[in-house]
Amino acid sequence: MYGTALPTRPALHAEWIKIRSLRGTVGALTAILVATAGIQALSAAAGTVEDGSLGEDPLFAAFFGINFGQIAAIAFGASAFAAEFHNGGLRVSLTSVPNRTRFYLSKMAVVAALALAVGLAAGLASFTAGQALGGASAPGWDTPGAGRAVVGSGLYLMVMALFAAGLTAVLRSGTLVLGLLIPLILIVSFVIGGLVGGPAQYLPDRAGQMVLRSVEHGALGPWTGLGVSALWALAALAAGWLAVRHRDA
Amino acid sequence: MNTIQMRALTKEYGAKTAVDHLTFDVLPGRVTGFLGPNGAGKSTTLRLLLGLDRATSGTATVGGLRYTDLEQPLLRVGALLDAHAAHGSRTARSHLRALAAANRIPARRVEEVLERTGIAPAADRRIKTYSLGMRQRLGIAAALLGDPGVILLDEPANGLDPEGIIWIRELMRGLAAEGRTVLVSSHLMSETAAFADHLLILGRGRLLADTPTAAFIEERSTPRVRLRTSEPGRLRAALAEAGLEAVEGSGHWTVEGVRAERIGALAAREGIPVLELADEQVSLEQAYLDLTAVHAEFTTAR
Incomplete structure (x- = not known):
């Protein structure tokens, strides 16, 4: 019974066409790579990554660009779903795929796959750029946790994109979601700064970024931290699914 | 299907x-x-x-x-x-x-x-x-x-x-x-x-x-004929004899509840010159408005 609501190839194909045919959404997707790797390369080249300037965790510093890439990931997730609320576009989508669960899962699957692919590329580019430009002090592949952090950065960016997409399905506005999440991530995280532990470590961005660290930082380990982020995203996705399923379109 | x-x-x-x-x-x-x-x-x-x-x-x-x-x-x-x-x-x-x-x-x-x-x-x-x-x-x-x-x-x-x-x-x-x-x-x-x-x-x-x-x-539209004649007096008398009433408008006459073929035949029989003769289907829109207006009144009066 539930198998009939799973994504099908035609539904996935349609969602792929819908995402790639919107310049803004494609722009946000590209920005994940450009912002993450670009900022990392710039900061490394500018020499900000010098001996002793890396703080207590050089591996985490090697993914400094993620702070910007995650904004792009959120914008990508939000805009991919927000397109459905533009002038009642959801009605058109649901007349072509009337099974709402299938429609929803198909869209989220395409958002997840694209964000993961670009996120992995961004993590890898960011790490190698840091190595190439940052000199001997930059962490290399032999640094403990380096491989996990590269893979983790892709997963983390995917989780943030899905979190934003799920919230957009609930709130029916991409602008509203960006207005909520960007201040949360920029202001709250920067105000709290390097504080260790406390309730703030369970916020979606701070918990997820544990996967980028080589040194323990608070109560959450790298994978449990990413797991906490994934739970946030799952909650948003579930709420979005209920909203799409039960509301009149 | x-x-x-x-x-x-x-x-x-x-x-x-x-x-x-x-x-x-x-x-x-x-x-x-x-x-x-x-x-x-x-x-x-x-x-x-x-x-x-x-x-x-x-x-x-x-x-x-x-x-x-x-x-x-x-x-x-x-x-x-x-x-x-x-x-x-x-x-x-x-x-x-x-x-x-x-x-x-x-x-x-x-x-x-x-x-x-x-x-x-x-x-x-x-x-x-x-x-x-x-x-x-x-x-x-x-x-x-x-x-x-x-x-x-x-x-x-x-x-x-x-x-x-x-x-x-x-x-x-x-x-x-x-x-x-x-x-x-x-x-x-x-x-x-x-x-x-x-x-x-x-x-x-x-x-x-x-x-x-x-x-x-x-069912809903009542027929109406619009006509012009050079001898309105004679036509009016002939219509009255057939139980119809002609009402004068601006330069033309209208007859309710009848179709053009009947007026045409009547005028020909009497030898009354007719300059213009046409069916009017104005009441269709009106019939629809009447039908829907009844329902609109119900709710606005509530």
Whole structure:
């Protein structure tokens, strides 16, 4: 019974066409790579990554660009779903795929796959750029946790994109979601700064970024931290699914 | 297979009943006009049929199946609900390609409907640059995409120029002649009577009439004749003898409750010169307004 609501190839194909045919959404997707790797390369080249300037965790510093890439990931997730609320576009989508669960899962699957692919590329580019430009002090592949952090950065960016997409399905506005999440991530995280532990470590961005660290930082380990982020995203996705399923379109 | 069936279909929004126990069939092979003033529940009924809104009670089916149970729905039902529903930043071609892909419709079919609706030259322009008439044509292209047996059009003539209106009328007549079910909503009686074989009239969510267009005209409109004569006195006397009364307007006379053939025969028999003689069908729109106004009064008086 539930198998009939799973994504099908035609539904996935349609969602792929819908995402790639919107310049803004494609722009946000590209920005994940450009912002993450670009900022990392710039900061490394500018020499900000010098001996002793890396703080207590050089591996985490090697993914400094993620702070910007995650904004792009959120914008990508939000805009991919927000397109459905533009002038009642959801009605058109649901007349072509009337099974709402299938429609929803198909869209989220395409958002997840694209964000993961670009996120992995961004993590890898960011790490190698840091190595190439940052000199001997930059962490290399032999640094403990380096491989996990590269893979983790892709997963983390995917989780943030899905979190934003799920919230957009609930709130029916991409602008509203960006207005909520960007201040949360920029202001709250920067105000709290390097504080260790406390309730703030369970916020979606701070918990997820544990996967980028080589040194323990608070109560959450790298994978449990990413797991906490994934739970946030799952909650948003579930709420979005209920909203799409039960509301009149 | 292509019959639309509504059975006690009801939709309530809080205390307001938008659609009130609608029961009717829409049959293939003819154009059915779905009439009613704005807010009568026409669009809600179409959304309920497509599973976009959830019915409070009752059912709406196509060929015995609910729309949401159709595997490749665009192959069965094509709908134009709102010309603005396409995302303005996409091109028309991408918009149609996405709809086609979800229903396994080949990409060449997209090119065919672009040609058929006359928007092929603008297919790679973003939809936000389209005029209302072009968006309407894009909506019709989307409705035709799956070559469906059932076509639903909500106010398709909106924004079309006179040439476009003739085009859409001929298109609808052609689709019905091919044996398809064509349901077209409108709030204008005179416009709809020009192409619909059958009428469904809605007022405040209730079905007020389900009748062939010809029968509605026959029953509801009282005939009237407009004429001019050089000898009004004689004609008046002759009409009075036949139990008819001529009323003088500005330069012409009108006679209620009679058709032109009878007046013509009468004038010929009496040898009265007639300069102008014509049937007037003004009461059709009036009959429709009377029908729907009764219902409007009920609710405004409440």
